[in-house]
Amino acid sequence: MYYYILEQPKSMLEKSLQKQFRDIVGFFGIAGEITQESPARNVDELVKIALDKEYNTIVVMGSDKLINKVASLICNKNITLGIIPVNASPIIEEIFSLPNNKIEIACQALKQRYLKIVDLAYLYPSCYFLTSAIIKSSHPLDISLQVDDFKTQIKMTELKITSAAINTLPTKNNDDIEQSDNRLHLFFTNSQDQPGNWQKAFNWAAGKKTLDKISSAFRARKIIIESVAPIPVYLDNQIIDKTPVMFVNKPRALKIIKSRAKILEK
Amino acid sequence: MFEKTPTTSTGPQSIVGANVNLTGVLKDANDITIYGSIEGEVTCQSNVNIEEKASVKGPISAKIVTVSGTVDGSILAETKLEITPSGKVSGSIATKDLIIKSGAQFNGKSIMLKFDAKIESPQKDIFIDEQAKTDKKSTLKTEKDNKKKEPSSNLPTNNQINYEVE
Numbered sequence: 405m406y407y408y409i410l411e412q413p414k415s416m417l418e419k420s421l422q423k424q425f426r427d428i429v430g431f432f433g434i435a436g437e438i439t440q441e442s443p444a445r446n447v448d449e450l451v452k453i454a455l456d457k458e459y460n461t462i463v464v465m466g467s468d469k470l471i472n473k474v475a476s477l478i479c480n481k482n483i484t485l486g487i488i489p490v491n492a493s494p495i496i497e498e499i500f501s502l503p504n505n506k507i508e509i510a511c512q513a514l515k516q517r518y519l520k521i522v523d524l525a526y527l528y529p530s531c532y533f534l535t536s537a538i539i540k541s542s543h544p545l546d547i548s549l550q551v552d553d554f555k556t557q558i559k560m561t562e563l564k565i566t567s568a569a570i571n572t573l574p575t576k577n578n579d580d581i582e583q584s585d586n587r588l589h590l591f592f593t594n595s596q597d598q599p600g601n602w603q604k605a606f607n608w609a610a611g612k613k614t615l616d617k618i619s620s621a622f623r624a625r626k627i628i629i630e631s632v633a634p635i636p637v638y639l640d641n642q643i644i645d646k647t648p649v650m651f652v653n654k655p656r657a658l659k660i661i662k663s664r665a666k667i668l669e670k
Numbered sequence: 671m672f673e674k675t676p677t678t679s680t681g682p683q684s685i686v687g688a689n690v691n692l693t694g695v696l697k698d699a700n701d702i703t704i705y706g707s708i709e710g711e712v713t714c715q716s717n718v719n720i721e722e723k724a725s726v727k728g729p730i731s732a733k734i735v736t737v738s739g740t741v742d743g744s745i746l747a748e749t750k751l752e753i754t755p756s757g758k759v760s761g762s763i764a765t766k767d768l769i770i771k772s773g774a775q776f777n778g779k780s781i782m783l784k785f786d787a788k789i790e791s792p793q794k795d796i797f798i799d800e801q802a803k804t805d806k807k808s809t810l811k812t813e814k815d816n817k818k819k820e821p822s823s824n825l826p827t828n829n830q831i832n833y834e835v836e
Binding site: 622 | 682686687689691695697700706
């Protein structure tokens, strides 16, 4: 049986999607205990109740924030995470192979129960996440990066660290459990050094492609970010920490239910 | 026309941006594209592209290496090494397929690897083995030269043949 945690709806669309879910969940044969996040009971308490009742699968219906929160609470335990994405980010869509706001497709995936073990990104001291942590600024910031075996000093306006769950290697054995490449994704750029609109227009008129030579991308197991002044790090539009910070990849930290079919429409 | 600048990355490859200077070892199983500068080693199991105005000071090891910038160090390209007209390489190179285009600059030693050779050891060993071979050849050559210069005491020379006079 599944334990469902529904996010507090913020719009009429989310309310109608939750109503649709309650109506059809029994039809797919995946009925279970349905709970909702509320001021009286927050997510931590709901997950604790599920663990006490020994549910082995928790399904989250909501956005990145709730998905990351529940993933952080149940990782490294023998509990499977399923989702019904509602206004979630493209990263979540890609990891779970589920389109946003499509209840029937998500319920079908939960019924098929195709499992995948994914890595999680870990921000010391206690924050796991599936999506991306972001450092953003309107003006260039001086940052020192230590990435696995190399170091660099950079000026950046945007820096993003994405979990390794987004990349998977082909299955090496006959199991239905896919594996990731065990590396976080690091991306940073300085928008002030990017070619301006006039340069892009000139290139377009001259028939040249405007290549992005300013952005950098790496994959690493460990990333340390330091700066002179503390800079806030955002996850799901909330500040989770300030520099200096260390991100690490936690391999095979979470078991999830993903869809077998790829997303064909957005 | 004013859309977001398209990125050059088409997969999970590593890209060193134009204003980025790395110090240390850069390793990746996928492609590495360098627009900035690296002081240290670059190790890749796929392709390494050093673009124009990029520079690498240190050894590079990959399957296919394309140099359009500056490399100051040894290059080991298992399959192919291409130095484009804007490329400059100072250091030893070892590869199976070498392309140096007109305008490229290359100062160093070149070793052509055999097609059936499997490279298991780091590039240093290849260069050390080759250096040992050339050293051995040079020592043999000097020995031969020395032998020619010094007359042998055992064998009689024309001047030492004793004619019996009756």
